[in-house]
Amino acid sequence: MRRIRPSQQSIDSLSLSTRHAHSRLSSPLCYACQFHSSALAKSRHPSSLPVAAFSTSSARLHRGTGGKEPFTEKLRKKIWGTDDVPGRVDPYSHDSPMRVTAEERRELAEQGRKRAKEERRLARGEESFSADELTEVTAGAQELAKKGRSTARRVVEENEWWESLGKRKEYEPAHTWDGLERVGGKAWVDEFKDWKRGRVVFEQGYLPLTKITDSTELKRSLHRALVEVFTLQQAGLDMTIASVPGEIQARPGWMDRVKIGPSNDNASAAVIFQDPAHKSELLDSLIRRFEQQDDPERSLEERVATEEDYENGAAEELYEEVAAEASEAEALKDLAHESQQSIAELREDLGAVREAMTARGLNMTAEEPNLASEKSRKGDETTASPSDVEANQQKKSTKKQEDSWAKDWKTISLEDPNVKFAVVKRVMQLTGHRIPDIVIQECKTVGRLFDRISERPKPKKLIEAIQPSAKFKELANVKIYNRRVTPVDKEKEVGRWKVIEYALRERGLPVVGHE
Amino acid sequence: MASKSISNPLRGITFQLSRATISHNAIAKTTTTHLTRSLTTTTSSPPSSLLSTYPSANLTTSTTPTPLRPTPSPIGPQTILTTLHSFPTLEPLRLHPYPSSHLYLPTRRDILHRAIIYEGDRTRSGTASTKWRSEIHGSKRKLRPQKGTGMARLGSRGSPMLKGGGVAFGPKPRDFSTKLPRKIYDLAWRTALSYRYRKGELVIIDGEMEFEDPSPRYAAELFATHGWGHEDGRSLLLTGVEKAARPNLYAAMEGAGEHGRVLTVQEVDVKDLLECGRVVVERAALEWILEEHQSDLVKTRRVAGLE
DSSP: OOOOOOTTTTTHHHHHHHHHTTOOSSSSGGGGOOOOOOHHHHTTSGGGGGHHHTTOOOOHHHHHHTOOOOOOHHHHHHHHTSSSEEEOTTTSSTTTTTTTOOHHHHHHHHHHHEEEHHHHHHHHOOOOOOHHHHHHHHHHHHHHHHHOOOHHHHHHHHHHHHHHHHTTTTOOOOSOTOOOOOOOOOHHHHHHTTTTOOOOOOOSSSSOOOOOOOOHHHHHHHHHHHHHEEEEEHOOOOGGGOSSSSSOOOOGGGGGGGEEEETTTSEEEEOOOOOHHHHHHHHHHHHHHHHHHHHHHHHHHHHHGGGGSSOOOHHHHHHHHHHHHHHHHHHHHHHHHHEEEEEEEEHHHHHHHHHHHTTOOOOOOOOTBBBTTHHHHHHHHHSSSHHHHHHHHHHHHHHHHHHHHHHTTTGBBSSSSHHHHHHHHHHHHHHOOOOOOHHHHHHHHHHHHHHHHOOOOOSHHHHHHHTTTTTTSSSSTTOOOSSSHHHHHHHHHHOOHHHHHHHHHTTOOOSSSSO | OOOHHHHHHHHHHHHHHHHHHHHHHHHHHHHHHSSOOOOOOOOOOOOOHHHHHHHHHHOOOOOOOOOOOOOOOTOOOOOEEEEETTTTTTTEEEEEEEHHHHOOOOOOOHHHHHHHHHHHHHOOOOOOOOOOOSSSOOOOOOSSSSSSSSSSOOTTTTTSSTTOOOOTTTTOOOOOOOOOOOOHHHHHHHHHHHHHHHTTTEEEEOOOOOSSOHHHHHHHHHHHHHTTTTGGTOOOEEEESGGGOOOHHHHHHHHHHTEEEEETTTOOOOOHHHHSEEEEEEEEHHHHHHHHTTTSSOOOOTTOOOO
């Protein structure tokens, strides 16, 4: 590259060229500040950029070096290996055929306008137009055809660009952000998450990303898990279908009114639904969720449909295979159906009992006879007067806890490893807490499990450990900070830090740390 | 012979039980104070109110109808449950039992310490080396006469006293390894794993532990999701097969060293098991370790020269 001597390359030439380029500007500012909105857009044109004035292209250099062959020219000759170098030195210079001159541009713009006028007229339905106009238009079209289709397209595009520039002159800066297009933000990030160099992204495992820490909510999750698992157990279904991976469905409102407690033999639990319909609803939803996750039926249909082109024998074989796979799900469905039937029977029985009770003037909620803790109270109820029972029920409604937990709920046994696993897995899925093996091993009852999962996690910092205790609040001479008290803090406390900082700055010394 | 070895702990229990019954009799006979202390700490004495109400009844009873006591704690459960997880979602798949002599041992710091020292000694390269005067290159000629020069006596130029001479008492390559009985070392392995189990820091993967992607970012995301990463004290991943069988896992972890490390069962040692925040291990790898390190539990006759 050749250095341009200052005498040859005065700043005036720059100013002249830029002034020429922006002669239409109403208020030429200082050289540096000519870039206001519209001027900036125009000056994007490479030839009109002030930088172009400093260009080292041969055209400029040629002028400066007085006929001597410029270096770039020599280089080009060497590259092509001939004195007669094809092509231009700078394909983007003003006089390049790549560019359309200002006159041509004006001409083309006029043609564009005429064409638009024509279209408008056509739209209005006027088919007749003057001969002059016709010749003009055809001449313009011929000229365009001469220049080649690509050039024409480019020219038209450029025209549009210039026109859009003209529109943009009416630009008004916004003073508030209302109604402006918004870029970025969380939604944007989510949308472009896949843009990660095309790699696989690990977003979520089996557990939900947020953990439940509230004790009441934890208890409700445990209750839900227990109800689901023991209902499945009583229906004779696989208990782990409650916790198949997938989206967690919303907790039904009646779940709070499902009572759970230890069974008579203390080996299992008794689940009491206020309305037996809820039981079938629960089973239904669990089975549906399981099927959605695995979806053997859908896959069966799909696979058979896709195999239609195959020979009949092969297709039949395939069907049998798939049917064998699906048979398990069907068996599950059958079981569910059976359980529903039994529920219906139970409901009928209960209905009969209730009728009998109402005939005797007693109110009765749906209760199963095998609940250990309920036995004695039930005996009381049958002998108690109706008003007492009503009072009892009012108490019940005030305390949701009593609705969902029987008296000795903490003693519900988890000795059966299958039950334990199903409960623990569902609790993990509902709460987001990973329950370690040692807890699973040591929890023999539901109460113990609840104690372990509702334990406060070990505090990571000292402040977290001592802040809840009111012991230090009473002490006048003790203050608690959430970080180390530094010498700067001590200076700040006595109001000396500002002085120190000023003095340090005055001397040009680093305020904190060292440089 | 076999029955003798089995009955050893049981003999202890029966002994304890007999002691307990003796002490009950003693309480029944004295009936005056509550100061009598049972020899066992776990048993509960019969309610004193009953004893004071009916002293004669207790005095005359020859056999105490004591109900069968629960299993004493020294024996504890014979097997313990572990959860097998899928990978990478970490869905609990099922419970799997292991003998408590393998994953439920008491934490013995002394044994862990001995194992770590043993490993540390064994891994020392011991290659530090210096030259003694005889090994210094050059002539062994006497530099000047013994006497008569007025200067100090001097032998060869390799003397440790001279610059460029040999090093007196300098290090020579040697073996630093110390010895540890194999049974203790094997106990240390199982103690280390048991410690992890007891702390809830042992995650067992059912099947292969392999990433879907070889990028370290994927590893970082996975570690963050499961709470395994730098914030949570890093993790050790243990595979049962060689590196070539888990290309993505090893490639990803090479760039995600701040979040954890990955080793094969052949590479890992007791110290590695205790270092990171948790151990994530393939089931096959865990069982390989347990099987290899149970010499104190099984009787094997080792023939010299054969493995």
